[in-house]
Amino acid sequence: MSIRKGKPYPYGIHVKDMKELCAESPIIKMPAPKKVYISMSQHIGAPAIPVVNVGDKVTKRQLIGKESGMISANVFSSICGTVTAIEDIVTASGLKMKHVVIENDGRDEEIFFDNIADFEPKTIIERIRLAGIVGLGGAGFPTAVKLSPSTKLDTLVINGAECEPYLNCDYRLMIENTEDIYRGVKYAAMALGIKKIIIGIEANKPKAIEAFSKYDDIEVVVLKKQYPMGSEKHLIYCTTGKKVPCGKMPFDVGCCVQNIKTVIAIKHAIEDNKALSSTVLTVSGKGIKTPMNLRIQIGTPLEDIIEFCGGLVGETVKIISGGPMMGKGMIGTKSFTRKTNSGYLFLTKEETSLEEPTNCINCGVCAKNCPMRLMPMYIESYALNGDYANAEKYGAMNCIECGSCAYNCPAKRSLVQSISLAKNKIKEMKKNGR
Ligand code: SF4
């Protein structure tokens, strides 16, 4: 058993965590819906290509979308049924994506991979690729690629921080599925050829800290409750003391960070021969009758989830996919569970600010709160004036879109949206050679 305190990080903010709404609610398996809408773009990179046709009968965990390139991921059916449509759907996130629609026929069957041939790194990575596993903390980067760095790494860091307010799915998994996480972590370490394994857990999760303290080969690092502790760079600094320089990646300092749900998916792919077909997420906020932590089949409509949680109560003024800091606001409820979903929040007036932004008063609070030491007010101003060259000069591309700058801005400026826009424009300009 090895437990130590994490290195203090002087920047970042303290947010009201609201986790009490369902932190002590065990994960419940939601029954499979009548229909699933499975997106072919649930990851970073090229969309998967449908390999089924309308009218086909499919079985749970059958391949329905094939990866299309190096950075892509396979997609599997989450239920047994008949493919009724393959169509582009504009969801409540405002994005148009190809979905395979499957009508449930009630069969209780599933398809498994063969037993893994050996536990060589190459074989483990290949199984992870086949199973369609991507970073399930939200990033969606294909895990097989992340586990195949071009340089030798020395430390595997497991992200048990879950610093986003309201969300409890990682916490529940850490105390309910500790052994699955442990076994998945060991396979990830085998794939990387790494011996040093650290799990970083925020101090407000004592049961999770205790659960992992029984393993001799994982070091538990207790992190201060601070936002954004779960960001890769901050997690690496607080758990290992290593600084990931601006513009560099964790592998540049010998580290690989993996999320809790991702390592569980790895365990299921290697030991249980299962492709990824479900996820665990938190449904919370004062606008939903019963906040819950749910295991859900991928492709489940949000409207079914709302019904399962007892419906909406009071006046929900904002629906968010993910946490309130880094999640995305949604227009309505036309949304379908994806591999990377960590939660849905239904926030009432008292939980969110709807105030209109006013002029910046140059108070400097946003710069003081920025964990990346940026000057958000300047980047925003350049972005709004279309001066993307200066936005880049002021470090827009180093912004991790954590929302700390906007959290306490007295003028309620939409800093993250402006910086995110600048980042997209800068990327576009570079792509076009400007
Ligand atoms: S916190 Fe808001 S008002 Fe203060 S400097 Fe930053 S953008 Fe301006």
Ligand code: SF4
């Ligand atoms: S500028 Fe970016 S990194 Fe800095 S606080 Fe704002 S969102 Fe976070």
